[in-house]
Amino acid sequence: MDYTLSEEQEQLRRLVEEFVGRDAKPYLDKHGREDFPWPLFRKLGELGLAAIPFPLAYGGGGLDYRCYALVLEELSRLGTALGSALAVHGLPQLILAKFGNEEQKQKYLPAMARAELLGAFALTEPHAGSDAQAIKTRAELRGDSYVLNGQKIWITHGGEADVYLVMAVTEKGLGAKGISAFIVEKGAPGLSFGKRERPMGLPHHTREVFFDDCVIPQANLVGNAGDGFKVAMTALDSGRITIAATSIGLAQQALDYALSYTLERTAFGKHIAEFQGIQFMLADMAAAVEAARCVMRKAAYLRDSGLPFNLEASMAKLLATDAAMKVTTDAVQIYGGYGTSEDYPVQELMREAKISQIVEGTNQIQRMVIARELLKKLRQ
Numbered sequence: 464m465d466y467t468l469s470e471e472q473e474q475l476r477r478l479v480e481e482f483v484g485r486d487a488k489p490y491l492d493k494h495g496r497e498d499f500p501w502p503l504f505r506k507l508g509e510l511g512l513a514a515i516p517f518p519l520a521y522g523g524g525g526l527d528y529r530c531y532a533l534v535l536e537e538l539s540r541l542g543t544a545l546g547s548a549l550a551v552h553g554l555p556q557l558i559l560a561k562f563g564n565e566e567q568k569q570k571y572l573p574a575m576a577r578a579e580l581l582g583a584f585a586l587t588e589p590h591a592g593s594d595a596q597a598i599k600t601r602a603e604l605r606g607d608s609y610v611l612n613g614q615k616i617w618i619t620h621g622g623e624a625d626v627y628l629v630m631a632v633t634e635k636g637l638g639a640k641g642i643s644a645f646i647v648e649k650g651a652p653g654l655s656f657g658k659r660e661r662p663m664g665l666p667h668h669t670r671e672v673f674f675d676d677c678v679i680p681q682a683n684l685v686g687n688a689g690d691g692f693k694v695a696m697t698a699l700d701s702g703r704i705t706i707a708a709t710s711i712g713l714a715q716q717a718l719d720y721a722l723s724y725t726l727e728r729t730a731f732g733k734h735i736a737e738f739q740g741i742q743f744m745l746a747d748m749a750a751a752v753e754a755a756r757c758v759m760r761k762a763a764y765l766r767d768s769g770l771p772f773n774l775e776a777s778m779a780k781l782l783a784t785d786a787a788m789k790v791t792t793d794a795v796q797i798y799g800g801y802g803t804s805e806d807y808p809v810q811e812l813m814r815e816a817k818i819s820q821i822v823e824g825t826n827q828i829q830r831m832v833i834a835r836e837l838l839k840k841l842r843q
C-alpha cells in the first residue's frame with residue numbers, strides 16, 4: 464500500500480482545487496450557502512466528479528475508492544460542503560450499481576453521474592435511527608404497484624433530490640428480513656416533504672419525507688423483496704469511508720486555520736506559536752489527522768482490492784470523526800475568544816464535527832461493529 468499520491472490522484476486533487484478556486488468559492492461568496500448549490504453540483508457532473516467510483520459503462524469515472532475519498536477530503540478541506548453532498552449522492556448510486564437491475568442502472572446511473580439527477584438515502588425514522596431494523600414505513604404490493612405509507616426524518620437532500628432510495632417494511636414480523644429497498648422519484652403521488660430541519664454546523668439540506676399512499680411501480684423494487692436491510696448496510700459500510708474522508712478534510716481545514724492564527728496572534732510580546740503549550744496542541748492535532756487519514760486510506764485500499772473492509776471502515780469513521788471533534792475544539796481554543804465568534808470559521812467546523820460523530824452510524828454503533836468483527840475473527 465502506497466501512501467503517496469499517484470500522478471492520477473495528484474491531477475484529480477488539482478482539478479478539485481481549481482474547481483473550488485474558480486467556481487465554488489466565487490459562487491458561495493455571492494449566493495451564500497443557505498440554498499442547495501445546484502450550479503456547483505451540475506458543474507461537478509461536467510467535471511466527471513459526481514460518480515468517481517462507479518462503472519464507466521453507466522457514465523461513472525471507473526476510478527477507485529482512494530480517488531473518491533481524496534476528492535471528498537479535498538472538497539471538505541477547501542471549505543465547501545460539497546464533499547458531504549457528493550458522499551450522500553453516492554449512497555443511492557452505490558446501491559443501484561450493486562443491486563439494481565439493468566433497466567434501473569440505465570435509467571438512473573448515467574443521469575446521476577452527469578449530476579442531472581440528485582440522489583438521497585432514506586432509512587432513518589423518528590423512532591428508529593441506530594436501530595434501523597425498527598423502521599415502520601410500510602410498502603404493500605397492490606396489483607403492479609407498491610403503496611408506501613410512513614415517515615422518514617433527517618433525510619439529506621430531502622425535497623431537493625430527484626431519486627430517493629427508500630427502505631420500507633414489506634413483511635411485518637420478520638425484522639431485518641422483512642425490509643425492502645425502493646426507488647421513489649420526486650413527484651411520485653403521495654410523496655411530500657416537511658420543512659427544512661436545522662441541525663447545527665454547516666447548512667444541511669435535510670427534511671422529513673412523508674409517504675401518504677405513495678404509489679410507485681413494482682419495477683422500482685431494488686434487488687429482491689427482503690433484501691433492503693442488507694442493501695442499506697452494504698451502502699453504509701462504504702459510506703463510512705466517505706464520511707471519514709470528509710471529516711479528515713474538515714479537521715485539516717481547522718488545523719490549517721489554527722496554524723496560521725498562531726503566527727498572527729501575539730501575547731506576552733510574542734506570537735502564540737512560540738508557546739510550548741500551543742505547539743503541543745498543534746502537534747497532537749496534526750498527529751490525530753494523519754493517523755485517521757492513514758486508517759481511512761487503508762479501508763479504501765482494502766475495498767479497492769476486493770478484500771473485507773468493514774472493520775477498517777468503521778475504525779476510519781470512528782477515528783476520523785473523533786479526530787475532527789478534537790481538532791476543531793482545539794482550534795477554537797487556539798483562537799481564544801475570537802474562536803467562539805460567528806465572524807470566524809472554526810466554531811462552525813466544531814459544530815459540524817459533532818454532526819459527523821452522529822450520522823451514518825453513531826460512534827457507539829461503530830464501536831459495536833468493530834467489537835463484533837474482532838470477536839467474529841476470534842470465534843472462527
Ligand SMILES: Cc1cc2nc3c(=O)[nH]c(=O)nc-3n(C[C@H](O)[C@H](O)[C@H](O)COP(=O)(O)OP(=O)(O)OC[C@H]3O[C@@H](n4cnc5c(N)ncnc54)[C@H](O)[C@@H]3O)c2cc1C
Binds near residue numbers: 551587593617669828
Ligand atoms: C445532519 C444529519 C443528516 C442525516 N442524514 C440522513 C440521511 O440522509 N438518511 C438517513 O437515513 N438518515 C440521516 N440522518 C440520521 C442519522 O443517521 C441518525 O441520526 C443516526 O443514525 C442516529 O440515530 P438517532 O438520531 O435515531 O439516534 P438513536 O439511535 O436514538 O441514538 C441515541 C443515542 O443512543 C446511542 N445508542 C443507540 N443504540 C445504542 C447501543 N446499542 N449501544 C450504545 N449506544 C447506543 C447512540 O449512539 C446515540 O448516542 C441524518 C442525521 C443528521 C443529524
